[in-house]
Amino acid sequence: MAPPSSPPPPPTVSRPDWPVPTLKLRIDDLSHPGIKLFFDNVDPIRVMHDAAVAVFRWLYVTTDKAPKHVQSILLVLRPMDGVARPKEIHFACQHIVNCTDRCADEIRGVLVHEVVHCFQYNGQGACPGGLVEGVADWVRLCSGFVPPHWKPGGERWDAGYHVTAYFLQWLTERYGEGTVPEINELMRDAPYDEHIFKTVTGRKIGKLWKLYNEQLGGGGGGDGVVSTCSDPPET
């Protein structure tokens, strides 16, 4: 399969017709060293706007398909365990410090992942958590913010995060750019059913995972988790 760096760079040009919600920022501890790093490395409005546009571009493709129900997104920079949580996006200041040498890309990548949760469909709450997280990391992968520890492979297709993201990218290379947006769309108005993979690709999920692993040479891998997320958003 293609190397992880193959997707094109993220869109950075503002499209006035994308339904970008009101973007808000709250800082809970101004003295935390992660706050200075954040502002030294990214422009808050730009990075949140770009994250929203990346989700629309990769997951919804056209402006008419982009969800309009999200009124605002609040980014909270605060001391906390983990990295971030969806809906209100709570970003752990210490995580920025822990990634000092590459924190601009890490901030952008985490925010793209979390903004996906604000907009993605979840099969009326029945979508497996691994697929929810996999779609979020797939958009991050497409946007080019790939952490150094990510690599293709893993134990299960729904292991989540980058394991599922690379699998979704392989599906995209094999069945076309609309593959993941179609899977997402099929979870908009109906409960999740794994048959959606057969609807979109013509093959069952088990067969797809087998083919993927054959192509990888049966490789394992897939360690590590980038962000800790709680339940997907209710849409």
Ligand SMILES: [Zn+2]
């Ligand atoms: Zn997540």
